[in-house]
Amino acid sequence: MSSSESPRGSVGIYGWRKRCLYLLIVVLVAVVIVNLSLTLWLLKVMQFSSDGMGKLKIVEDGLQLRGRAMVLDALVASTIRSRPGAPISVDSSHNFSISARDHMGRTVSKLLLGSDHLECLARGFRVTDSKGEVLFSATRSEVEVGANSLRVTGGAVFEGSVQTPVVRADSGFDLRLEAPTRSLQVKAPQGVAIESRAGDISASCLTDLKLQSVAGTVRLEAANVFLPGLREAGKGGAPSGRVSQDVYQLCACANGRIFLAQPDAVCAADSDVCR
Structure with missing residues (x-):
């Protein structure tokens, strides 16, 4: 060997460093295999597919759920409906509320179903039949009953005026109109008829009982x-x-x-x- 040639050394990882590198590669491969196995297992258990997850399907206009769902927080949706011919039920352990908000995020209408009460927060409340005719309507100024008759079995107390064509009691029961501390007025644009077909009519007051006819007469027609x-x-x-x-x-x-x-x-x- 000539003196001009320089010594050459081998380049590589040897000894314990090489063993640690092999061990790290084996551990990484094992982790990847376990992770992939768990992912495949979750996909199988949760029933993931291209259409959705399990009984939750992704349809053209939203989500479709077959079965029961538990909502742990608020649910925001524009439309909730059931399948054709199937009912829909909502169950809550404490209360159930439905709210509607405006574009500013403020609550404009709310329906709260509690354990012992039902509350409705809205500017107006309306109940209609299948034809769209109003059966009951309530606002701050008036309450309207669109049905042919309103039956009150236990009596009713009105602080303001009541407008109705007929006030009658059921057969076999008395009808009583009373103002405990104020006056009672019955008015009509054409005429007022008070009739009892199978009983007496009694009118009593503390001070004066006034029967006045402006343009006609007051007639008492009876045998006695x-x-x-x-x-x-x-x-x-x-x-x-x-x-x-x-x-x-x-x-x-x-x-x-x-x-x-x-x-x-x-x-x-x-x-x-x-x-």
């Missing part, structure tokens, strides 16, 4: 008309002959007040009776 409790004017002169004490004269004052007088006396009264 009783006016008990009328005041009796003082007796006139001495009675002539025998007169029955059960018969009186019916007299009227200038102001329209009716009073009784003795049958043989003059039909006149003092200021105490006519005032």
